[in-house]
Amino acid sequence: xxxxxxxxPDDADWLAELLGGGDVEPFLRPALAGDVRADxxxxxxEPERFGRFVVEVDGERAGAMGFEQRSEAxxxxxxxxxxxxPDFRGRGIADEAARQLQRxxxxxxxxxxxxxxxxxxxxxxxxxxxxxxxxxxxxxxxxYLRHGEWQDAVEFALLREDLG
Numbered sequence: 087x088x089x090x091x092x093x094x095p096d097d098a099d100w101l102a103e104l105l106g107g108g109d110v111e112p113f114l115r116p117a118l119a120g121d122v123r124a125d126x127x128x129x130x131x132e133p134e135r136f137g138r139f140v141v142e143v144d145g146e147r148a149g150a151m152g153f154e155q156r157s158e159a160x161x162x163x164x165x166x167x168x169x170x171x172p173d174f175r176g177r178g179i180a181d182e183a184a185r186q187l188q189r190x191x192x193x194x195x196x197x198x199x200x201x202x203x204x205x206x207x208x209x210x211x212x213x214x215x216x217x218x219x220x221x222x223x224x225x226x227x228x229x230y231l232r233h234g235e236w237q238d239a240v241e242f243a244l245l246r247e248d249l250g
Contacts, residue, residue: 090141094140095123097122098126100147126138137154138150150168151169153165153187161198181218188249192249199245202220202241203226204240221244223241224241
């Protein structure tokens with residue numbers, strides 16, 4: 087069983103290790119334990135505007151994801167920080183967790199639009215976004231400086247009505 091829960095302070099070191107791991111590093115900004123602790127505190131303090139979540143499989147930590155409000159007036163949230171521990175990859179866990187986060191943001195928190203971006207070279211992230219219903223809206227050319235080279239970002243969005 088796959089569940090999504092808000093991260094707790096006792097998750098901070100595990101999350102920092104997951105988000106700072108060598109196989110994740112090419113795709114995400116490295117996370118430091120202090121930054122993760124600050125994110126967890128903010129998630130508790132501003133649950134409708136910011137969230138850091140742990141994905142669990144049968145009660146065992148398996149991954150992470152999060153969101154941040156981009157526009158209160160237009161009810162837009164930006165998603166990011168998706169990572170699945172290597173022991174749990176290839177089982178569709180990220181897809182199910184993403185769908186749970188979508189339902190939380192649309193149904194419980196009242197968002198209208200969800201956005202995400204990923205490096206154009208991250209083919210796995212692009213396929214994941216499309217599998218869970220996101221629509222590609224464009225490419226931000228040479229948007230991010232990564233390891234001394236400019237990288238394109240693929241922009242995606244999902245609207246409440248896209249889910250049917």
